[in-house]
Amino acid sequence: MSVVRSKICGITRLEDALVAVAAGADAIGLVFYARSPRAVSVEQARNILAGLPPFVTTVGLFVDMPRSEIEALLAAVPLDLLQFHGDEKAADCEALGRPYIKALRVRAGDDVAALVGAYPSAQAVLLDTYVEGVPGGTGQAFDWSLVPAKLSKPVILAGGLTADNVGAAIAQVRPYAVDVSGGVEAGKGIKDATKVKDFVRAVRAVGELM
Numbered sequence: 682m683s684v685v686r687s688k689i690c691g692i693t694r695l696e697d698a699l700v701a702v703a704a705g706a707d708a709i710g711l712v713f714y715a716r717s718p719r720a721v722s723v724e725q726a727r728n729i730l731a732g733l734p735p736f737v738t739t740v741g742l743f744v745d746m747p748r749s750e751i752e753a754l755l756a757a758v759p760l761d762l763l764q765f766h767g768d769e770k771a772a773d774c775e776a777l778g779r780p781y782i783k784a785l786r787v788r789a790g791d792d793v794a795a796l797v798g799a800y801p802s803a804q805a806v807l808l809d810t811y812v813e814g815v816p817g818g819t820g821q822a823f824d825w826s827l828v829p830a831k832l833s834k835p836v837i838l839a840g841g842l843t844a845d846n847v848g849a850a851i852a853q854v855r856p857y858a859v860d861v862s863g864g865v866e867a868g869k870g871i872k873d874a875t876k877v878k879d880f881v882r883a884v885r886a887v888g889e890l891m
């Protein structure tokens with residue numbers, strides 16, 4: 682049996698975070714990108730983190746945010762892990778001195794191994810769908826056959842995942858973890874408890890078959 686971990690991203694309310702944790706999610710993601718409909722304020726983030734039980738990884742998502750702003754935010758919000766979802770280079774990610782994952786937006790023709798190789802200090806890479814002009818959270822899946830069987834970093838698969846397709850995605854890509862936002866929503870930034878539970882259940886079910 683192989684355990685595939687799950688992260689529920691774009692959490693804006695403590696009640697949704699608790700639903701995700703109760704369902705068995707390993708991590709929750711908070712979006713600190715002002716243009717996202719899922720963006721949270723420092724106050725919202727602090728409230729969510731304060732209400733969580735232990736052993737849940739809290740991930741902060743940033744898109745090309747200046748280092749000084751991230752540092753100010755980290756002083757107020759005790760996040761476990763940083764997710765860089767913009768055009769940050771490895772040096773930008775390392776400058777914060779925190780564990781991080783780097784999101785890479787994949788499209789046909791990409792040399793995914795080379796993209797991953799540019800972030801040797803990352804804990805993992807998150808592979809998301811490339812959509813022109815949109816940094817992420819598009820709800821669109823990419824062609825999973827573009828992911829090589831072996832990569833130098835653990836892979837977190839993202840992009841358009843739902844309870845209905847995550848089993849096939851895991852069977853094909855065999856990622857370390859999966860990440861979902863739009864596929865478990867009732868509305869932008871509001872999670873649907875049934876979709877969250879179905880998603881985590883589907884991830885666990887396919888793990889038991891592998």
Ligand SMILES: O=C(O)c1ccccc1N[C@@H]1O[C@H](COP(=O)(O)O)[C@@H](O)[C@H]1O
Nearest residue numbers: 690717816817818820840841861862863
């Ligand atoms: O969720 C957002 O609004 C967002 C904004 C900017 C960058 C990334 C964003 N979300 C991340 O995108 C992927 C895929 O999301 P989806 O499941 O396709 O909706 C995921 O990592 C989200 O955390």
